[in-house]
Amino acid sequence: MKVSPNEIRKTLRTLSNSRAFPATFCPSEVARDLADDWRPLMPAIRREAAKLIAAGELECLQGGAPVEIEKAVGPIRLRAAKATSPSG
Template sequence: MGGVDRTDRALEASILALLDARDHGRTICPSEAARAVAADLGRDDWRALMDAARRAAGRLVTAGRVVVTQRGEPVDPLTASGPIRVGHAR
């Protein structure tokens, strides 16, 4: 199993930066971080970063920095199927 690389760290940083730019209590979609990092890397294939964005959100959940929800309920971003939202941990 591979370690955490620069793209993974960039996704974590992007998630936190996007949340910091939002009003308190607002959430983001992991695709927003994937799009931002893909653009920073000069890539058009942001969808290829979606699994990595969910893993980044999972690491941030483990670190107590964010909460991931689906339909308003906390979920594991690695096992949830369908759209999820990421917000600051309280």
């Protein structure tokens, strides 16, 4: 199944908006919402998340601390940026 970048960004926004700041979500939650065969989507999800981070919509965390998504190795968590979160 081909998933468009727009679908990925929409799902990233939906998940981030469904969590009250500072709650986080795993990028794999986005992938699982989009496809049964979700693992191949992970690089595209990170790419689209990076765009939303650059736009100030999301934050990336690793071990509970903010990190640059491009430099993160291993599991990450995402959340709405404080200014865009429902309670922020």
